[in-house]
Amino acid sequence: MTRWRLIIEYDGGPFMGWQRQDHGPSVQQTLEEALQQMTGEQAPVHAAGRTDAGVHALAMSAHVDVSREMTPRRLREGLNALVRPQPISVLEIEPVADDWHARFSCTGRRYLYRILNRRAPAALDRGRVWHIPVDLDVKAMREGAAMLVGRHDFTTFRSAQCQSDSPVKTLDVLEVERSGEEIHLRSEARSFLHHQVRSMVGCLAMVGRGQWAPQDIGKALLARDRAALGFNAPPDGLYFAGASYPE
Amino acid sequence: MTRWRLIIEYDGGPFMGWQRQDHGPSVQQTLEEALQQMTGEQAPVHAAGRTDAGVHALAMSAHVDVSREMTPRRLREGLNALVRPQPISVLEIEPVADDWHARFSCTGRRYLYRILNRRAPAALDRGRVWHIPVDLDVKAMREGAAMLVGRHDFTTFRSAQCQSDSPVKTLDVLEVERSGEEIHLRSEARSFLHHQVRSMVGCLAMVGRGQWAPQDIGKALLARDRAALGFNAPPDGLYFAGASYPE
Structure with a gap:
């Protein structure tokens, strides 16, 4: 298992916000579904902040655990291809310690x-x-x-x-x-x-x-x-x- | 009759380009229809450059002749209200000489x-x-x-x-x-x-x-x-x- 830190840009316009919602698309759900398509794994993507509907991100920090072995480049490019046409872009991705948490470690x-x-x-x-x-x-x-x-x-x-x-x-x-x-x-x-x-x-x-x-x-x-x-x-x-x- | 110079910003994404086309929306047509709604007049809007489909403008210069008397402010605000929801914004508007031409006077x-x-x-x-x-x-x-x-x-x-x-x-x-x-x-x-x-x-x-x-x-x-x-x-x-x- 690798814990990955992601830095993500998104246009909040088409989303109900960062967090998964029953009643519409979210950035979190879009990313989680792209990851599942790539890896077959269902894993939650945690973010430093839960932006509201219509709020954008220049550089949201997030993390996710992935069991399947992958290079950072393959993971980033795969995600960016799969989230299309949604306006989300994974800018950077790097492995972090297992206890690093995008939300709780954030200072x-x-x-x-x-x-x-x-x-x-x-x-x-x-x-x-x-x-x-x-x-x-x-x-x-x-x-x-x-x-x-x-x-x-x-x-x-x-x-x-x-x-x-x-x-x-x-x-x-x-x-x-x-x-x-x-x-x-x-x-x-x-x-x-x-x-x-x-x-x-x-x-x-x-x-x-x-x-x-x-x-x-x-x-x-x-x-x-x-x-x-x-x-x-x-x-x-x-x-x-x-x-x-x-x- | 007043000849008005317009300075216009637009997102070219939804348009077939500046110029009127039979097969889709154009910036020119959107502006001409808004003008007609305001004034009841059918008048061509001439631009300094005819941008292609998908090309944007930060500050396109254009002109149009209007018989009905109006203040520049009323004309600008009326146009901006009527072009919605299209991504066009009239930034400035001012009266110019009758022989001033957005395209032919442009140097x-x-x-x-x-x-x-x-x-x-x-x-x-x-x-x-x-x-x-x-x-x-x-x-x-x-x-x-x-x-x-x-x-x-x-x-x-x-x-x-x-x-x-x-x-x-x-x-x-x-x-x-x-x-x-x-x-x-x-x-x-x-x-x-x-x-x-x-x-x-x-x-x-x-x-x-x-x-x-x-x-x-x-x-x-x-x-x-x-x-x-x-x-x-x-x-x-x-x-x-x-x-x-x-x-």
Whole structure:
């Protein structure tokens, strides 16, 4: 048996999310079925993060155990051929220790959120960005973002379905940058609550529009109440950007 | 009557190309039908370049005459609402002189070609890049590209369907640059022959793979014979990037 680590890119558009669902296609099911076709084995593929419907990945980390002996290249190319035409691509694959776990060994998760900030809607990036047609105040958004960095009770920014034991998380990074016609929000933490990134981005967009002052972010955080949330940003602009592990 | 200049972004994937076709959807037809819905007028939309099936535009220039009085904002937003769900977006719109012509007044056309140069296929950019899994030699490609810059008879790089009066064109720019996992080829000329960019990129990819020496590009050019062509790059990676006009 070999435990393989996979790094996977996917377009979340056609999927119900990472995790297997009864009611529609998922990234996990697509990969597991491709593996079964190749190896005859039924093995679960575990990921560092379970992205929601419509959320993308630039570099999702995952692992799977395979009994059949194979070279990494054969496994990667076989999977990439078999997942077609689904928009999933196995970027890298390497053997890891048997106790390495994509989710439980993970010590850091990074997300990118892309806002297209111009008058005209997206044509080429439709479904891959959140289109906000009014000019956003990036400086104000940055001030608001700074209030979220650190160890806080993020109850306000947590979905009703969140399964985390505690609402207390440490947000290490929350950067807001203009890049041409886009605004990029990069966040980093050991772990996130369900919908945390989209909730934070939704509120920061209200700051950017001038509907909230930057300090309103701090007030919403202190309220520790989901009702204090502005709103959730749509999944389209969200990308799982990478996972970190101890050496 | 007002003549409007439009700058348009589109994903060429679902279209038979820019130009109206009997056998499938086109960008031109989609825009003309949206205009007719808004204004009740049937007016042709003329573009700086007629992109082929599957070729995209970052900023296509076009014009159309409209009798009904409208503000630029109303026209742009109306068109963008009516072309949905097609991946077309009118980025800018402005009134121009009655004798301004998107095609005939154009003094420069720019194209971008994107090659995804990594082992794994594209997931997020499927249909938007040409995937070449073997490492390309960018330096050699640049040497080959330099042989195409200038005034030449480009018969070798011209499709059988090309309607240009002369195969002699002046290629002002042909740059090859690595950008992360991608290789970008930027070309610029007053005008191009049909399939010229894709033919040049196809041959330069052969140089990048080491199947051709850089000098073979010069030999192919001198042959002035379509049979000397390596092959055409696919439409997926090609973007009409912009058109220039006199002040």
